[in-house]
Amino acid sequence: MWSFSNISKFIDNWLRATFNPIWTMVIEMVIAGVCVIGLFAILGLVLVIMERKVSAWMQIRLGPNRVGPKGMLQSLADTVKLLVKEGMTPAGADKFLFNLAPFIAMMVAMLLMAPIAFAKDFQMWDLNIGVLYVSAVSSIMVISILIAGWASNNKYSLMGAMRSGAQIVSYELSAGLSILSIVVLSGSLNLNDIIQSQADGWWIFKGHIPVIIAFIIFIIAVTAETNRAPFDLAEAESELTAGFHTEYSGMKFALFFLAEYVNVFIVCAIGATLFLGGWMPFHIGHWQGFNHVMDYIPSSIWFFGKTFFLIFLIMWFRWTFPRLRIDQLLNLEWRYLLPISMFNILLVTLMAILGWHF
Numbered sequence: 001m002w003s004f005s006n007i008s009k010f011i012d013n014w015l016r017a018t019f020n021p022i023w024t025m026v027i028e029m030v031i032a033g034v035c036v037i038g039l040f041a042i043l044g045l046v047l048v049i050m051e052r053k054v055s056a057w058m059q060i061r062l063g064p065n066r067v068g069p070k071g072m073l074q075s076l077a078d079t080v081k082l083l084v085k086e087g088m089t090p091a092g093a094d095k096f097l098f099n100l101a102p103f104i105a106m107m108v109a110m111l112l113m114a115p116i117a118f119a120k121d122f123q124m125w126d127l128n129i130g131v132l133y134v135s136a137v138s139s140i141m142v143i144s145i146l147i148a149g150w151a152s153n154n155k156y157s158l159m160g161a162m163r164s165g166a167q168i169v170s171y172e173l174s175a176g177l178s179i180l181s182i183v184v185l186s187g188s189l190n191l192n193d194i195i196q197s198q199a200d201g202w203w204i205f206k207g208h209i210p211v212i213i214a215f216i217i218f219i220i221a222v223t224a225e226t227n228r229a230p231f232d233l234a235e236a237e238s239e240l241t242a243g244f245h246t247e248y249s250g251m252k253f254a255l256f257f258l259a260e261y262v263n264v265f266i267v268c269a270i271g272a273t274l275f276l277g278g279w280m281p282f283h284i285g286h287w288q289g290f291n292h293v294m295d296y297i298p299s300s301i302w303f304f305g306k307t308f309f310l311i312f313l314i315m316w317f318r319w320t321f322p323r324l325r326i327d328q329l330l331n332l333e334w335r336y337l338l339p340i341s342m343f344n345i346l347l348v349t350l351m352a353i354l355g356w357h358f
Contacts, residue, residue, distance in 0.1 A: 005121035032124050036113050040106075040262055045075040047261040050308075051315055058319040079254070087250030090153055097151035102248070102255035104144035109262040111137045115191050116269050119279050119300035123192070130191040131183055134270060135176055138225070141263065142168040145227075145234065145244050148256070152247040160243025163326060164234035168225050170333040175221035177341035181207075181214040181348040182274040191273055198277040200285055208356070210347040215275045217341055219313060222267035224329070226260060229318040233326055268310035272303065276310075279303040 056063025064071030115130035117123040149161020186197040224231035235243030279299035
């Protein structure tokens, strides 16, 4: 299978031959940072137009169709509007924290990109505790939302932030248990090891019904963690104006807006890695001929195809289900998803011990 290792090794060897080790490390980090920022910009443009087109398709209408061919440049026009729009800071706000909150949201998103394998041999940081790292860093996102709600000096913002805090902390439990199911089956916290464990079949197929249950719970939980409808109570327009980012405008609002879509991409990339094999092609056991044909498709195509399929599912939820009340949202987690997840992890553990998976 074709990989990016030759390109990354060539760049690394050239830098080591040209600069000393310290400067080589600094330049490589700068290159990685620029690539991540570029990916953020592209994801923002692509996912916004995708959201609008998916919603239009769900509602049997055209969606954006004026700016660019078939409205494909509408996201670019929205970006220009946000860039030139004046950023306002409320008079009673804590200015330092108010301005800091959107940057924390973006920094967390950038940190979460590090252990994700976008293709074969194409990863910024091959961390041996990648799953634990992702779970730990993603929990910091709630801090930016709480800071934004409190620093805005607005009751709607504060209420939205408190809702988001309760929501994210609650649903992290079910998401974590779903992730733990794959860790138990693969026997590793390293994302590359988890991908390699799916060389003869993705876990969603090899793991039988318990892994399918874990996958469904994972998708529901990460939808809630990213404050996406029908779990968007942190920014419920009908109740809280715009929730925790009511007072934000201009570029600071754009950072929160971009962070939401980037986080959707990240959780879907994690889901694709854990349950759908990441960049690993679709292999069936020892069917060598079929598996060899699948290997001709580039690994990056497999990864982004699976990730965008999960993104489509999350967008589908938004335009299908009505928004839950806060009591319904918390009941769903504490009375249903968490008990099911706890029982399911016991089934997965038993299945792993007895070797009942394929």
